[in-house]
Amino acid sequence: MDSERRLFRDLGRAISSHALIADGDRILVAMSGGKDSYGLLVLLRDLQRRAPVRFELVAVHLDQGHPGYDGAPLERWLAAEGVAHHILREDTYSIVTEKIPEGKTYCSLCSRLRRGVLYAAADRLGCNKIALGHHRDDALETLLLNLFFSGKLAAMPPRLVSDDGRHIVIRPLIFCGEADLAELARRRGFPILPCNLCGSQTEAHRKQMKSLIAELEARHPTVRASMLAALQNVVPSHLMDPALATRPEPGAALGEAVLPASELARFLRPA
Numbered sequence: 001m002d003s004e005r006r007l008f009r010d011l012g013r014a015i016s017s018h019a020l021i022a023d024g025d026r027i028l029v030a031m032s033g034g035k036d037s038y039g040l041l042v043l044l045r046d047l048q049r050r051a052p053v054r055f056e057l058v059a060v061h062l063d064q065g066h067p068g069y070d071g072a073p074l075e076r077w078l079a080a081e082g083v084a085h086h087i088l089r090e091d092t093y094s095i096v097t098e099k100i101p102e103g104k105t106y107c108s109l110c111s112r113l114r115r116g117v118l119y120a121a122a123d124r125l126g127c128n129k130i131a132l133g134h135h136r137d138d139a140l141e142t143l144l145l146n147l148f149f150s151g152k153l154a155a156m157p158p159r160l161v162s163d164d165g166r167h168i169v170i171r172p173l174i175f176c177g178e179a180d181l182a183e184l185a186r187r188r189g190f191p192i193l194p195c196n197l198c199g200s201q202t203e204a205h206r207k208q209m210k211s212l213i214a215e216l217e218a219r220h221p222t223v224r225a226s227m228l229a230a231l232q233n234v235v236p237s238h239l240m241d242p243a244l245a246t247r248p249e250p251g252a253a254l255g256e257a258v259l260p261a262s263e264l265a266r267f268l269r270p271a
């Protein structure tokens, strides 16, 4: 199967298994100008043409005031493709550089500010959902980051209601592989905006998780698929969170072989 068909299949799987899109939705598509955001928009537009439900897409790009920023290639592309779009300008760069001490990574505050701007834009533009371009490999790296460095088991949900209950954030690409999105970007020649204008390096730990997964994959080719399956196959009774403790279902196969009492008695009977 070629990468484009696989992307479309994975997009469809995420949307149907997590009820991401419904009839009448008006979806704000967050366009960072990176390859994943272009892929998200292109795939959703393709779906829009084929799906039995009617939904609207509004592309939104935020100029965050980075020195040297030039969003013109993205604006030209959106106009040429005939995509309804809005370009917002908010100088979050100044806030981030003022608040974060030198040498620390900006990304956490930067993305929280960006999310706030997008939520407000969704309200103004009458959008009930916000689509983000995070893909499978973002979710797997986040899972490992949380596991190794934050002491929690968490990744990225395909669908999340915001804290105030007013917005639904959806991640339609959450089953899509990054390599397929990169291939799509190459084939379609998306005019990608550079993402290093903020001077912030991609988080070092995230890079390490990316390499770790790639190393594992070289020895175990199905490791990404297995990790993704694990995120959809959680066994709370076999974790240690007291808030999740449940009694296992009788006869549930949970991977801990226990001898039936009769067998045990036979083994333990004195010779």
Ligand code: SF4
Pocket: 106, 107, 108, 110, 111, 195, 198, 199, 200, 201, 202
């Ligand atoms: S890489 Fe730069 S623009 Fe992107 S989230 Fe981090 S600080 Fe913000």
